[in-house]
Amino acid sequence: MSLKVYNTATRSLDTFEPLENGRATVYACGPTIYNHAHIGNFRTFLFFDLVHRYLEWSGYDVRFVMNLTDVDDKVIEAADAARTSISDHTGPFGEIFLDDCRTLGVRPVDRYPRATHYIGPMVDFIERLVARGHAYAADDGAVYFSIASFPTYGRLKGIDTSTLMAGARVEQDEYEKEDARDFALWKPATEMDERVGAAWDSPWGRGRPGWHLECSVMSTAELGETLDMHLGGEDLIFPHHENEIAQSEGATGKPFVRHWMHVKHLFVEGRKMSKSLGNFIRVRELLEEGYDPAAIRHLLISSHYRGDLNFTRAGLEGSRAAVQRLLDFETRLAGVTVDAMAEASELPGLAEEARAAFRVAMDADFNSADALAAVFRFVSGVNAALDRRDAVRPADRDSALDALRSMDQVLGLLEVARAARSVDDDLAAWVEQKIEERAAARADRDFATADAIRQELAARNIVLEDGSGGTRWKVVS
RNA sequence: GGCGCCGUGGCCAAGUGGUAAGGCAGAGGACUGCAAAUCCUUUAUCCCCGGUUCGAAUCCGGGCGGCGCCUCCA
Structure with a gap:
């Protein structure tokens, strides 16, 4: 009876063991707020939410942090294209993102750090890395992390970096790097950076932080030097998280993350979602088309986070029906005829069974698909039992209602469905x-x-x- | 080229050694003025071939098919 999580770093199912018993610190790589979030982003963010909710449901004292990236290449280019500053450009998108989160039932986390608010700590962090021999300033005003100084680089992804860049992907003469594999911690400001307000003073001159650095600094600042869990999309394993490990462990000399978890990218109508295929689906569009946010939530958590998930509108229809079944069930149960003199029913037993199965499923690396199955087995069982009776004891009804609502504390489906159906x-x-x-x-x-x-x-x-x-x-x- | 993943009923999707969860859709029935909701019944030799085993969707080998990462995409 313990939570098992698949750890990308060990490539095995590990027992979740936080640094401090009963507490859990979680850092999740959030969105870059330069545009509307799409449905693929939300598979990941909904999984974050599932982890957040389940850890709390399991009794952990959780501290959960998700960053909002408000300065990087994409942000700068988007802001410049819109002839505005990065803060004016990202502000509204940050609000829209949080609004979409609310609509889909993503619970607020403890902190949403934005990179631009941590420039000072980032500079300090770089200086620590330089002092410890893991970084060096180049003549062009940039500061690079020295891969050669960190022998275990590449371990998370399981690659041998000595051959990694044997191909000719890297433009060797682009920057003043000592080694083609090295990555930037600090980048000298360009004219565009200055134009959009993405440049700050530093010991190395005007510039801005490298993207990888942002997460190392914010996670450490908010949660300490060793995190219990670090979450992100699968694309972030390399190089982003690999770089975070190098930076953080290079700076602190301590293990950075105990459990790395990554969410697989989803497909849309059987194909990878990509700009070239033109099959990007934004959450906003689906909501505007009138799809139930609870159905979106259901579809996105209806398969295991490391497995394939094919997002289709037909699937959304199916999820809509599934959510409705849950709502109808709750309504029926809440309105069932009760009688203290009624004979004992199967409800308490079914409720106990459902809770146990639900826990087993979620403990098995957050198997939400299996957890949903436990809920629906419960629904069928109770419906059948109610069909056989005219009334049940109040306590029996309550046991079933409590079990349903307890499981929904994690799944959040009834919660979202109700909010979307409020009537004046x-x-x-x-x-x-x-x-x-x-x-x-x-x-x-x-x-x-x-x-x-x-x-x-x-x-x-x-x-x-x-x-x-x-x-x-x-x-x- | 290197590393890795996946292929389960019409659709989606659990299950990693003991003879296939769940949702949606379909068919038949009960209930209903008709519906809705609900219940009952019904739909799978788990991509193919071989092997290991008393026993495999689950392990091994081969094949076919789909995909990901190695590019600051969640």
Whole structure:
């Protein structure tokens, strides 16, 4: 009964062991806020959220940090193209990103450090690396990390760097590097950098930090020198995270990260999502097309984070239906007839079974697909049990409701679905009025009128359910 | 070229040695004025070939097919 996580560094399923018992420090590489986030980004960010929620659900005292990159090549180019500054360009996109996160149910994390707020610590960090012989200043005003000074470089990705650059990818004369493999910690400012406000004073002159450095410095500043978990997309393994290890361990002499976890990139309609294929899907678009955010969330967590995930609109339809089943189940359970004198039911047993299966699934390297299966088995089991009975004990109902809501603390599906379906009082009053009219028509066996009313409501995504206790209504997506 | 991953029913997707979770879709039935919701029934020799084993979707070898990284893409 312990959490096992696949560790990219060891390439094996390791037992999660934080530095300090009961506490967990997590650093996740967040987005570069120069544009709208796409659906692939959110597979990763939703996984971060799953980790965040599950660690808390498991009782850890979690400190979770996700950076927002607000200065790098892409940001600078985008800001310059928009004839603005990097801060004016990234500000709104940062807000939009956080807004998308809220919509999809990504819980706020403890800190969202932005690189531009850490320039001082970054300069200090570079000086430490220089002092320890891991970095050197070049004549062009840049400071480079010396790969030769860090023998284990390449271990995370499992590559031998001595042959890595044997190919002719690197323009040897581009910078004043001592070794083609070396990477920049500090880059001298260009005219464009100055124009968009991406240049700061430093002991090496005007310039800006290298992208890899940002994460090493912010994670250390916010969480300490050794992190329990570091998360990111699979593309970041090399060189980004490899470089972070070299920088951080080079500067501190201590292990940087205990567990490295990486999320696999998703596919869209069976193909890699890429600009050249023109199949980028932004979260914004899906929301504007009217897709339920809970369905998006469901689809993105419906497969294991290290496995393939093929994102399709057909799949989104399926997820929409799955989420609706969950909502209907909660509504039914909450409204079930209770009777303290009723005989004991299967619900407490099913609830216990579901919680246990859910935990086993999530402990197995955050297997959300298996965890969802546990939830749906529970749904079927309880529905069948309720069909066999007229009433259940209040405590039995509560045990089932508690289990459902507890599991949703991690999955966040009901939570997001409810938020997306909130109705104002005016609409509710109108619907109630229509339902009364329909009830009167039905009493007169005037089914034509009754059906017309039902269709009028359906046109506004209101679906009716006639039961023994009267008519219930719900908003569907 | 180097390193690595994947191929499970119509679609999506768990399962890494004991004879196939779950969701969606479909078909039949129960319930309903009709629906909706729900329940019941129903749909897989796990890409192919060989091997190891009492036993393999799961391990090994080969093949076919798809893909990723080695480029500051989550």
